[in-house]
Amino acid sequence: MKVLFLLLVCLFASSSVVQAQSQFSMVQYTAENGLPQNSIKGISQDSYGFVWLATEDGLVRFDGHQFRVFNHFNLPVRLNRMYRLRPAVRDQTAPGTGRNRVSYGLFLENEHIKLENGTAVLDTTWWPSRLNWFRSLGVGRSDYLEAQNIPDMLGELVGGIKRYLLVAGTTSSDYYFWENNWVRYYQHGKKQAQFFFPTATPLHFFVLGKRLYYYQDSGRILAFRRHQSxxxxxxxxxxxxPVYTAHPQACQLYWSSNSDQAFLYLHKKLYTLQPEADGNFVTRLLIDGFDFEAQAIVHVHFDPTSQKVYLGSLTEGFFVLTRHQFQTLTIRGTPRENSLYAQLPYNAHAVLTPTGRIIGLDPRTGQPIEQHVSAIRRVNPDDDRVSLRDHRGTLWLRHFQSLFHFDARQEKIISHWTLSERGNVEALHQIKDGPIWIGIDGHGLYKLDPTNPRARLERVGKDSLTDITCMTHQSDDALLVGTHSGLYRLTISTRNLERIPGTEGVYIKSIHRFANNRIWLTALDKGIMLLGKNDQIISFPLDKNAYLASPHCIVDDHRGFFWIPTNRGLFQIAIQDLLRYSAWQPEALPSQPASHPDLFYLYHAKEEGFKTNEFNGNCLPCAAKLSNGYISLPSLVGLVWFKPETIRPDLPNSPIILDQIELNNTVLKTTGDTLQLPPDFKNIWFFFATPYAGNPYNLKLSYALVKAGSTLVASDWQPLDPEDFSVRYLSLESGTYRLLVRKLNGFGHPTYTRKELVLIIEPVWYETGWASVFFAVLLLLSGYGISLYRVRLVQRENARLERLVARRTDELNATLDELNATLQELKGSEAKMTDQLHIMSRLLASITHDIQSPLQYVALASESIPELLQQDKLANAASLGTIISDLTHKMRTMLKDLLDYMKIQVYGKRLNWDDINLRTLVDRKLALFKPLMEQNGCQASNEVAPALAIRSDYQLLSIILHNLLDNAAKFTHQGRIRIESQVDAEGRVELVISNTGKSLSAEVIDLMNSQDKTEHIDPTLKQNRSLGLGLLIAKEVAELLAIELSVDQTHEVHFHLLFEATVSLAGVTDQCD
Known part of the structure; x- marks a missing residue:
């Protein structure tokens, strides 16, 4: 393969050197961004991971991102100036890490501050006990110099050193002691060995572990084992x-007793010295390109856990160097040319882009290289979005609206299709050795026979597949197609197309088929998704700032992790964590909180070797895995390369400490995890700290406050900002609380680092037991008092209501009386009106009988007078005239009485009292009825005493006598009428009118004898026809004149008129009508 690679380079590739990058990122801290002062006098790291710095203005603790300064403002020291840090007890739980379980910070006034587990406290016993032990050996305080580090600026200034002490082993009681060229070794304070070693200066001795070494000026190192070197x-x-090979003496040794580490610095390169059991060293390049001399570096500490190098400068402050775990390969060219996208493995050491660039690392030198495939560059110089290597090894790539098919050697074009009428090719995929599936922007899904250079594109599916983004196969007969609006599955054999439920409107960015045929997706704004059983879509939560909302693709490193590049950095996620989350069932885990288990996403950013946090996507494929183990990811600036097995995840699994408590803006000194607080506090602020040198975005912190007796539930946890790791309460109710702070430690089943505080809020005075008793008694007394008050209030109200009711009752009764009186008046008025109507009717009848009849008689008699005169019957005419005269006179008198009576009934009568002679009045009335009596054949006698007089109303009394005599005259036939008077012993006058003839009925007698007034008499009695109008008039007028009128009956009818008193007859004048 190597020969083939060289041949291809010679045949059709031109090459250039890819730009190399620095191997570390650096942050410098000075007095301007966190340090109190720029001179570093020592560096130490405790077992928790906090880094401690000694400066000339105080002790500094560094948690990886923030500083806390300890000086005379928060420590009982007189001056802030320090001059060293010294180890006391090594951390045996993490050997080789350079950490100390206990260290001491030495201030200028010889005050020793104990540094342990992130805390700094004054220790006044350790140094005196150590001095006493030295005195027992005959060594005074000023008789020796203790080794601190190399180079040792203090030792070089002192000069003429007679005794030199080097701490060795795990405690400060293990040490080497040099004196007069003799070296003695003490373990647990007891001498174990000694040997002679002459040297001009002891400042070149150093210790790693328990072994003593000596650095020679030649650049060589001597190792001692007991008395041999x-x-x-x-x-x-x-x-x-090559510099070391030529000039080993040019090396500068850096050693620190605090970190138990040694380094060689040579020409801006820092090498670690890793001791072996045989006394030899293995060197490893740690830093390349940092100038120690220019920055006046005097202290070096390396943390292998975080891969951080901490450098202390004599004048330039504190440097934190992060070794790059990732490598970014860039090419010489414009920024646009370095913004790379799709790539395919070219060989074990390089990738091929769709534009024909070959970018990789030289397998011999490890240096980046760039080459070009001319055949590809000619047809596609600028479209690097889509490429595919099929099962035969041939290459398919697009150039916007063109599709090219190259042979396996990329030497010639097999086929070429122009798709100008359709659109850009967005996705390519092949299932085994089947057709090439092509997604064309705006037009849909097509397939093409790869074995036929003249094959035509065949459209498959519906219009819903116009916005295709990616493709992969679920099985040999099922093609999954991602679009802007969801995930679709095409059954190839039936060409049935269906959208997966739950993906409606989801922009699918990539589809991946990994182990166990699981289908994983990335989607815009959704992050990572899993296509589960029965087409169930499982979405996973985004990170706290939603960086995962812009995922480009997923890379499986086959080591149990997914790597997801985004627009804001790279995420590493444990696959088993995702599967555990997807299978989580709350009913199956009753002991778990009612929420999904937390997922840990490890975030990698540019300080680890990227040139930018923005990775590129929307390309196929968006990642390449090489056979040498490298993974290549495209970014906005170059290709990011890394080997997953070499990536050391910096997990946030360090402890949490309570750093400080402020109560009412005053620092509270506490010991232990139980805090008792006053009841009236207004503000309490808990400050926590945890050492973490990685990216703070990986800190997933939360807190919960649970009152005693309450159950902690998932919703109680509230997130905490890593940059402000504090909890604040303005007030709390009295009681006992648990303040819990936790941090997700990393991958795997969710495990947390927790810190728990017990808060006891004292009850306020009114919540104490005696106050409860007092309030209970007060409540009872108040209840009794209120009840008593309410009873009295009710009583007073009842009394008031009774008075009000009585008053209202009286008013009501008065009103009722008034109503009754009014009613009676109305009834009386009604009765009176009835009586008046009755009287009127009787008057009409009387007029008809007593006036109309005589008038008819007078009319007839008057008509006969002329005839009698003509017949010369003068005597008869005279007699008739006399009769007419008497009748008219009688009618006149009768009318006068009726009118007088009617006036009394209608208008009332004002009485005119006069002295009246009864006998004279009776005579006048008898004379009036004489013709009637003669006609009836009755006799009348007036037996009233001549001198008897009374005082009354003459007119009304005449009406009484008129009606009584009228009644007697009408009903007495062939009988006798007698009027008599008598005076009783009391001087009252009684006038009795008696007559024989028709007797009166019992009803009339009862009516006339009734003591009731006429208006109160039963109307039915008054309407009785047997009761004449004259008798009723007589009774009413008698009541008006206060005359007692009564009647009795034997064989005669007797009417009695009883007057109150008599009067003398002298001076009584005669009255006439």
């Missing part, structure tokens, strides 16, 4: 350096 042999990368 041997010349160490160097092997490895440094032997390939």
């Amino acid at each position: 041997q010349q160490s042999v160097l092997s490895g990368d440094i032997l390939n350096d």
